[in-house]
Amino acid sequence: MCGIAGLMTLDGTPPPAVPLQIMGAALRHRGPDGDGRYRSGNVGMVQTRLAIIDLATGAQPLYEPGGAALIANGEVYNYLELREKLCGARPIAFSTQSDCELPLHLYRRSGLEFTQHLRGMYAVALHDPGTGRLVLARDPFGIKPLYYAETAHGFAFASEPGALIEAGVVTAELNRSARNELLQMQFTTGRETIPGRDCGCASRQDRRAAAAPGAT
DSSP states (O other): EEEEEEEEEEOOOOOOOOHHHHHHTTTGOOOOTTTEEETTEEEEEEEOOOOOSOOOTEEEEEOOOOOOOOEEEEEETTTHHHHHHHHHSSSOOOOOOGGGHHHHHHHHHHGGGGGGGGEEEEEEEEEEEETEEEEEEOTTTTTTTOEEOOOOOOEESSSSSSHHHHTTOOOOOHHHHHHHHHHHHHSSSSBOSSTTTTTTEEEEOOOOEEOOOOOO
């Protein structure tokens, strides 16, 4: 279990450091082995790591030669097969032994369809400064949690809604409709969440991409 969170501003300014620090601290219990930070342009991301695979060089964020950066929570089960396949098609210089480095290189080759190659349980956030794109992706069954909020100032995401609330991104307002749905069916449908109406949950097979102003 790891924790990921991040901010993307709408006006293109660098994201404030304090909310990122607060979200990282709120997710610390999910990953005591690492505290990764990333800021580039109008995007900032944090990751708290529980180290399981590649203890030595798997610290996040992870980077690829084209400049994209990634933070992740979860495990890519078929990373060894993907690694062998990528090396056979066109040699790639991997910088780690981490299973989470594979999505970066797959994104560079397949664009937003990179998740079609992955088997596992994962929630990832990938920033591509070259296109101004921030990509969030979650496994098809939604095993790993991923919450997001779209506000007047920008876009934010986190592994837990509490991180968004503590950072002041969303208010701690009870969504009675989502609560009633959970009590009736033991799960919620769609993207609405119980903690607040400003906060959404990435649904099954959901993939979201946000772009900076002026980016294509």
